[in-house]
Amino acid sequence: MAPGDTAMNARTGIGAALEAEVVIERRGGFRLDVALDVAPGEVVAVMGPSGAGKSTLLEAIAGLVRLKAGRVRIGEQDVATARPALHTRPETRGVALLGQEPRLFPHLSVCENVAFGPRARGVPRAQARADAGEWLWHVGLPGLGDHRPSELSGGQQQRVAVARALAASPRLLLLDEPLTSLDPETAGEIRGMLQAQLAAAHASAVFVTHDAVDAVAVASRLILVEEGRVSQEGDVRDVLAAPATRFAAAIAGVNRIEGVAHAGRWRGGQTCPDVVIEGQDAATATDEGAPLVAVFRPDAVRLERPVEPTWTGAMRALGGEVEANTWLSRVARLEQTPAGVRVHTSQPAVAVDVPTAAVAELHLTAGAPVRLRVAPSVVRLQPGG
Template sequence: MAAGGAAMTGSGLVADVAVARRGFRLEASVACEPGEVVAIMGPSGAGKSTLLAAIAGLARLSEGRVRIGDRDVASARPRRHLRAAQRGAVLLGQEPRLFPHLTARENVAFGTRARGIGRSVALGEADDWLWRVGLPGAGDKRPAHLSGGQQQRVAIARALATAPQVLLLDEPLTSLDPETAGDIRAMLSEQLTATRATALIVTHDAVDAAGLASRLVLIEEGRVTQSGDVRDVLHAPATRFAASIAGLNRVEGVARGGLWRAPGVSPEVLIESADAASRAAAEEDGGAVAAVFRPGVVRLERAGESSWTGALRLVTDDESTPGTWLARVTRVEQTPVGARVHTADPAVAVDVGADVVADLRLTAGVPVRLTLAPADVRLQSIGAGAGAGAMRSRSAARAALEAGAVTPGASA
């Protein structure tokens, strides 16, 4: 329930911005339909938090505009910069930032009181919000007597109680333990749906994106590299980072006779796919193509030391067979269900059980033989995903701005 007892509905958002900060420049576009939740992911330092700051009014634009609902809240030309409190956007980060001297009820009521709602009404609505986020009966407790997860629930209640036009969430679950994060993720999803909030959520966890958002935008080095439905982005990653968050290998190479070939590797490494669309992507010899496959589908065996002479692989009869090649282990990482073995030339990760690591004595430098079945591989033409997605993102945002509103179907 929003202020005054009305159900909250978010406004549309269009941001086509450039922000320069201490040797770093962000150029990104994102558009949200009213009531839509969009996730933003990227490596550390990619510009995700800078984008939220520009939308919230905490960073000035070097170029571009930000439109929330039917208002331009920021623009570079003409120069316009509404203060954060005037934008109708609420930013919530990793830390709850509750007022330590106020109770949970008073913290939630603070925002609505600041908007002119009477004390008794605001406190009553605060109790309702505490119930909605799973904290009934906690209204009289101060932050010091609440757990980290409970504090974040109070912060979420405070943010939603003000009925923001746009809710900006900057990694709100990062500092929580996995079980608590899962509980709050479920609660947040329920409340975002119930209030029809328009929200942008920055996260490092693909589970957050899949559980909270309908669309996913990837930002790398200050640029949008891919965007689309969450499932589509995770299913067909356009960059190595995108593949990493989806838990996939994405190895770039060149096409040769309908196969993938690792450039600059001798003897050559070839990969084939049984998928017709994949074979079509590799038809043009010399064209850039990426092989995408799960670490769990690669078969790993220990190769004999005689397969190597120093840093050189010795040629054997089956090394040029598509889907089979020699490699060396570069590192081994523990996973919840075993281990992930990283190999080089080409860089491929393989998931194995802990017993395999022990049996094969897998450590850095150990030679291994990898085998990959054609049915487990997709080949993608490089450039068709990342570049096209980024161009569609920017074009959609600019079209919406030029139209003076968020257009139907505008996508980040």
């Protein structure tokens, strides 16, 4: 057991349940309508495209935005209801909101920053400073209590912000993309620290993030919010394994193409009716013509240039033949990735990972015809909707 664990855990109030039904209306017609439950000690990740309403959801729970309808209940207490009108002040909700910026008090030492919450609750100065020292130890910053925030790196400042948030003993911790502004190595270190400290404190938390790695490493459940509504939710790995929307597929790092069931196989819609894909399990349980989705990884697709360099020439060479799991497409755009290049094709929209050298060798440019192949063994067929 780490130094001070017993005393620290006895003094924390972390771990309250959250029940939230948040309805917010903005100018321009945007409406956020999201229900969110968090069990005591549970970490729930929230992901969604920019503008989906993720930060607004946290602001409503924290009390920075008033509800149009619904309610927010933390522990056994309603802190916000639309009818009858109730809006508990943010500072009395027992909620800590941590964003991309640490927002430390520049005139206070690191130790004083961490001790600020306990001191505001009336904890004696000596005890608050002792607790602050323990929290700094927990987040990997022992011996830096006398430094000013300006003397620390960005990653160290964010660690202090985490320590300050947990030291305040919030009933609920709200994390609004706290790792976004950090370099990958520092973000990875703080992600691991967050996972360890949230688990050790048995903290209840809502973690808004744009990175699926955060959800996998820190949370047990994942909620996807698109256009102000929940589009999918469940166990993190279940959501990523069976994405229900294109956004979900994008964060899971897989292709998800919509079509219809035809003779136990996937068949493209009006834009690509000649594309047929077999999966590892035949879609025999899906009614003929019913919506069907094919899911496969970008690195599982083989890409080659047809002998004929033009689209009409390549189509003529096919002679109207349809071969399952092989189809002709066009390059839509190229995207640099750490491992090479992701080639995005159209009709159907599919991403393919290829080595950088292959882009030049194959003369891949926007509009160029390409032939794609994917083995049935790497394709999962799922009912659409």
